[in-house]
Amino acid sequence: MSQLPHGGVLINRYTDPSLADSLTERCGRLKSWQLSDSELCDLEMIASGAYSPLTGFMGRSDFKAVLDNHRLSKGLPWTVPIHITVPVSFASSIRSSEEIALLDEFRKPVAILSVSDIFEYNALEYAHKVFKTTDVKHPGVSALYAMEPRMLAGEVTVLRRRSHRTFNRYRLEPSEIRDLIQDRKWRTTAGFASVETVHRREEYQIKCVMETVDGLLMHPFVGKAAPGEIDPEVRMKCIEALVDGYFAKDRVLLAALPGRPRAMGGREAVFQAIVHKNFGCTHFIAGSDYTAQERSEARDLISRFEAKELGITPMFVDDAFYCKACGTMATERTCPHTGVGRLSFSGAAIQDLLRKAKPLPLECTRAEIGLIMLEAVRDAKKP
Numbered sequence: 001m002s003q004l005p006h007g008g009v010l011i012n013r014y015t016d017p018s019l020a021d022s023l024t025e026r027c028g029r030l031k032s033w034q035l036s037d038s039e040l041c042d043l044e045m046i047a048s049g050a051y052s053p054l055t056g057f058m059g060r061s062d063f064k065a066v067l068d069n070h071r072l073s074k075g076l077p078w079t080v081p082i083h084i085t086v087p088v089s090f091a092s093s094i095r096s097s098e099e100i101a102l103l104d105e106f107r108k109p110v111a112i113l114s115v116s117d118i119f120e121y122n123a124l125e126y127a128h129k130v131f132k133t134t135d136v137k138h139p140g141v142s143a144l145y146a147m148e149p150r151m152l153a154g155e156v157t158v159l160r161r162r163s164h165r166t167f168n169r170y171r172l173e174p175s176e177i178r179d180l181i182q183d184r185k186w187r188t189t190a191g192f193a194s195v196e197t198v199h200r201r202e203e204y205q206i207k208c209v210m211e212t213v214d215g216l217l218m219h220p221f222v223g224k225a226a227p228g229e230i231d232p233e234v235r236m237k238c239i240e241a242l243v244d245g246y247f248a249k250d251r252v253l254l255a256a257l258p259g260r261p262r263a264m265g266g267r268e269a270v271f272q273a274i275v276h277k278n279f280g281c282t283h284f285i286a287g288s289d290y291t292a293q294e295r296s297e298a299r300d301l302i303s304r305f306e307a308k309e310l311g312i313t314p315m316f317v318d319d320a321f322y323c324k325a326c327g328t329m330a331t332e333r334t335c336p337h338t339g340v341g342r343l344s345f346s347g348a349a350i351q352d353l354l355r356k357a358k359p360l361p362l363e364c365t366r367a368e369i370g371l372i373m374l375e376a377v378r379d380a381k382k383p
């Protein structure tokens with residue numbers, strides 16, 4: 001039996017293609033609002049059903065329930081607020097039940113929002129409940145403080161699939177991934193979403209889980225890189241090389257995940273698990289880059305839900321390292337050797353080696369990936 005979407009039905013908010021042109025024309029007569037990059041990614045995820053059961057952007061009652069109870073107002077587990085924010089001047093020009101044209105980065109209409117709710121939110125409360133800090137040094141909090149002060153909620157009707165410049169062969173929507181999982185007859189599938197390059201550490205964590213399931217959805221985020229992060233195109237090249245060279249072909253699907261992580265810790269682990277349930281996964285490899293404390297917070301949050309209401313199994317694998325004495329990758333759970341024989345490579349250490357044009361050790365990453373990353377650093381330095 002295939003995995004049921006969250007809430008039981010895979011949502012589809014695309015309009016019938018035969019109506020797309022007339023709806024586009026109608027957009028020209030409506031008030032319009034241009035979405036931010038992350039709001040456009042959310043719109044894409046709502047349209048395709050990746051955020052099932054959401055049919056649009058959250059109203060006040062869902063927003064409050066998510067913040068307070070980690071659930072939607074009707075009780076279904078949901079941990080991350082999904083919203084559009086607008087300035088007070090725009091919000092006060094809109095009536096509830098009015099239709100608004102939502103525009104993309106080129107100011108082209110992409111969807112119609114049927115406004116159900118316009119409301120003010122408290123940014124400090126949001127920060128405290130979601131990020132557990134109000135400190136602006138936290139990347140999620142600083143993004144939150146930069147948001148407009150009103151939320152605009154309502155169902156969306158999306159005109160057509162978003163066109164992208166990059167990763168088109170990997171942009172698979174939940175229904176397409178579900179078909180591929182079914183074709184392959186996988187009864188269990190683990191999802192893995194990462195904004196990092198997959199090095200030996202993550203490869204080991206993924207493969208520990210793969211020993212227990214039928215298939216893997218390798219699902220790197222492809223949203224714009226933050227300063228200091230690796231270019232998503234370079235990262236995809238690394239992951240292609242890894243999958244090509246080191247994974248059993250009939251056990252892995254590679255696809256692009258719109259957007260980027262939100263630095264929401266345990267809430268994010270549960271949210272990504274739910275999103276991957278909608279993509280047809282039965283398991284989710286959570287928090288590969290989490291600290292031990294973040295992992296324990298995520299486990300605490302997950303334990304508040306009954307297994308059947310979550311409907312997907314989040315899998316946590318401890319932080320892995322290369323142990324010289326074991327002669328293999330290992331974790332605290334498996335390796336008895338402590339001290340110098342254990343090799344771990346932080347993101348900063350990897351960046352440092354790359355900056356000095358030094359090859360990454362094979363205990364850190366596969367040779368092919370090390371070369372791709374070195375080349376990318378070299379290319380970036382070229383005038």
Ligand SMILES: [Zn+2]
Nearest residue numbers: 323326335337
């Ligand atoms: Zn060892």
